[in-house]
Amino acid sequence: MCLYMHIYIGSSSKLRLAGQKLASELVSxxxxxxxxxxxxxxxxxxxxxxxxxxxxMRLVVAAxxxxxxxxxxxxxxxxxxxxxSSCYPRIxxxxxxxxDTGNFIHYSKAPGSVSRPPYGRTFFGRPTGRWSDxxxxxxxIVKRLGFxxxxxxxxxxxxxxxxxxxxxxxxxxxxxTALNQLLFEKxxxxxxxxxxxxxxxxxxxxxxxxxxxxxxxxxxxxxxVKSLFLLGEIGANDYNHPFFQNKTLGWxxxxxxxxxxxxxxxxxxxxxxxxxTIYVPGIFPLxxxxxxxxxxxxxxxxxxxxxxxxxxxxxxxxxxxRMLRAKIGDLRRAHPGVSITYVDYYDEVLSLITAPARxxxxxxxxxxxxxxxxxxYNANLTVKCPDPGAxxxxxxSRYVSWDGLHMTEAVxxxxxxxxxxxxxxxxxxxxxCNHTN
Numbered sequence: 001m002c003l004y005m006h007i008y009i010g011s012s013s014k015l016r017l018a019g020q021k022l023a024s025e026l027v028s029x030x031x032x033x034x035x036x037x038x039x040x041x042x043x044x045x046x047x048x049x050x051x052x053x054x055x056x057m058r059l060v061v062a063a064x065x066x067x068x069x070x071x072x073x074x075x076x077x078x079x080x081x082x083x084x085s086s087c088y089p090r091i092x093x094x095x096x097x098x099x100d101t102g103n104f105i106h107y108s109k110a111p112g113s114v115s116r117p118p119y120g121r122t123f124f125g126r127p128t129g130r131w132s133d134x135x136x137x138x139x140x141i142v143k144r145l146g147f148x149x150x151x152x153x154x155x156x157x158x159x160x161x162x163x164x165x166x167x168x169x170x171x172x173x174x175x176x177t178a179l180n181q182l183l184f185e186k187x188x189x190x191x192x193x194x195x196x197x198x199x200x201x202x203x204x205x206x207x208x209x210x211x212x213x214x215x216x217x218x219x220x221x222x223x224x225v226k227s228l229f230l231l232g233e234i235g236a237n238d239y240n241h242p243f244f245q246n247k248t249l250g251w252x253x254x255x256x257x258x259x260x261x262x263x264x265x266x267x268x269x270x271x272x273x274x275x276x277t278i279y280v281p282g283i284f285p286l287x288x289x290x291x292x293x294x295x296x297x298x299x300x301x302x303x304x305x306x307x308x309x310x311x312x313x314x315x316x317x318x319x320x321x322r323m324l325r326a327k328i329g330d331l332r333r334a335h336p337g338v339s340i341t342y343v344d345y346y347d348e349v350l351s352l353i354t355a356p357a358r359x360x361x362x363x364x365x366x367x368x369x370x371x372x373x374x375x376x377y378n379a380n381l382t383v384k385c386p387d388p389g390a391x392x393x394x395x396x397s398r399y400v401s402w403d404g405l406h407m408t409e410a411v412x413x414x415x416x417x418x419x420x421x422x423x424x425x426x427x428x429x430x431x432x433c434n435h436t437n
Contacts, residue, residue, distance in 0.1 A: 087145055087433035088228040088277070090168035091138075092209075094202045094266070095234045097131040097174035097406060099138045102152035104174035104195065105129030113403070114174070116386035118371060122396055122409050131174055133370070133396040134409030138170060138230065140416035141429065145228075153205050162213050168227060169209055171202035177238045178262040179255070184241065194241055199234050199266050210273065224274030228429065231267060233281040233345060235259045235320055240286075240405075244295065253316060260323045264331065271335050277432060279425060280328060281343035282321035285350050287313035290369045291404040294379035307354050308367055321346055339432065344424045348415055349407075352400050359414065362398040369404035370396045379404035 093099055105111045106129065113119065119127040122134035129152070130136050142150045147167040156164040173195050177184070180198045185191045214220035238259045242252050267278060286292055287310035296303070296310060305311040321344075328342050352359050356366040370393040373383025378391050385392070385403045393399055397410040407415075418424035422431075 087430070088226065090166075090223065090227040091142065091145060091147075091150070091230065092168045092206055092227055093138055093170045093172055093230040094199060094206070095172035095230070095232050096176040096237050098172075098233050099136050099170065099230070100129065100131065100152070100172040100174045100176070101136060101138065101150075101170050102129035103154045103170070103172065103197070106152065106154040107173075107197075113384045113386050118386065118392060131406040132402050132409055132412065135412060136409075137412045137416045137419070138172075140413055141230070141420060142167075144416075144420055144430070153209070160209070160212055165209050165213050169206075171205050173197040173202065175237055175241075176202070176234065177241070178235045178259045178266075179238050183258075189242060189245055189247075194237070199231075199262060203266050203269050206270075207273070221274055225276050227275070227277070229270055229275050229278040231263070231270070231278055231280050232343075233283055234263060235324075236283045236286065239316065239320075243292070249312065249316065253319075256316070256320050256323060259320065260327050263324065264327045267328075267331055267340065271331070271338050275338065277339045279341045279343055279419065279429065280324065281345045281419075282324050283317055284345045284348075285309060285314045285353070286317045287311060287315075288350065288353050288367060289405060290367055290372065290377035290379040290401050291381065293367060293377045294375065294381065294404070297376050307350070309353070317346060339427075341425050341427065343419055345415065348418050348424045349400070349411070352411060352414065356400065360397070360410070361400055365393075365398070366400055368399065369401045370399035370408060371402060372404045377404070 097104070105115055105127075111129070114129060114131050115127050117127060118133065120130060120132075120134065124130075124134065130139075138150075145167075150167050150170065151164060152170045152172075156169070175193060175195045176197060176199065177194060178199045180200060181191050181194050181196045184194055210220060210223065214223045238255055239252050242255075263280070267280065270278060287305070288307065292310060292313060293308075296313075299310070303310055303312060305314065325342050328340050332338070332340050352361060353366045357363045367377055369378040369385075371385035372378035372391060373380030373387070374389070374391045383389050396402060396408045399408050400411050402408045415424075418428075420429045422428040
């Protein structure tokens with residue numbers, strides 16, 4: 001049941017003084033000031049509409065008004081300035097182009113496609129360094145947490161200030177790997193397309209930021225305990241780079257345990273620093289990526305599953321994800337006071353491909369790039385999305401894949417929702433919010 005109070009705001013000084021006296025009594029017993037569910041304030045011009053016209057009643061309602069304002073002011077003062085006061089005050093993320101919001105484009109002397117339209121067309125109206133038509137997974141998470149800004153690490157001014165990282169930072173870099181660049185160089189890969197800023201380097205960047213925003217042990221502990229950490233997706237590029245340099249499955253598969261070990265060490269590094277809430281996504285089904293389908297086109301019919309994806313490549317993805325889950329299980333047992341949550345990107349994305357119409361996507365284009373070089377799957381590798389001659393769809397929101405390797409904003413929105421509210425993260429992010437304060 002809702003109770004309403006109509007209050008007339010008059011100008012009499014006697015009314016105000018008497019109201020203040022009664023207000024002090026009401027404030028001392030706040031249950032009275034909370035008795036009404038809603039209060040309507042009537043200006044003098046609407047006095048004729050009010051039913052409370054006698055002086056004693058005016059005094060009472062004026063006192064109630066003052067009590068209400070006092071209570072509201074008290075509540076306002078007590079609320080932290082941080083808009084995410086009921087959730088995580090900061091988020092720190094690590095990974096690759098799925099969540100890079102500007103690090104790659106900031107450091108690279110030749111950022112290529114991502115620096116040219118139509119990247120960014122859907123939301124920003126211009127390229128921003130995001131490998132998509134619009135926002136990424138982390139953009140939706142940051143929006144849900146209510147942060148007014150959230151920088152990519154390399155975009156912060158130098159020297160960086162505490163205020164720059166008030167809400168955390170994004171350390172993810174496009175083409176980033178879990179293993180370091182030197183390992184691939186020793187294995188005789190061309191590393192010109194592999195960023196030197198691997199996961200270990202990103203963890204090092206975070207340590208610098210932590211030192212900048214937390215000068216004492218107590219401050220560091222508070223930052224680590226109350227922050228949300230998103231480690232990944234990372235690992236897909238450890239397989240992408242060799243495959244696109246014509247390495248075989250037999251060459252790539254032995255990398256999986258090393259990739260998982262690297263991810264595990266990074267999780268442990270965050271735990272040693274004091275992290276309490278870490279989300280770790282697996283990788284999405286690589287066998288359903290248009291660029292892979294084009295690259296390995298013309299294979300045997302037995303290479304493909306019922307969805308039209310490369311079964312052997314999805315099997316590699318599944319191996320990675322199983323080993324990652326097992327590693328997370330080991331870490332949970334070793335650190336029972338830390339929440340480490342696996343995020344199932346594989347099933348999430350596969351569900352969009354196998355039932356596209358149910359999720360608002362074009363059923364006939366689930367394995368096609370929205371913006372690509374033409375040919376099978378619209379994924380010809382010789383023509384990039386911004387190049388003349390590229391084939392561009394009219395509506396990216398109807399496609400799963402944006403450029404043949406990365407996904408559209410529409411997909412990232414769904415993936416973020418799966419992390420924030422479930423079911424692809426258990427517990428979902430929003431269900432864990434309040435425990436940090």
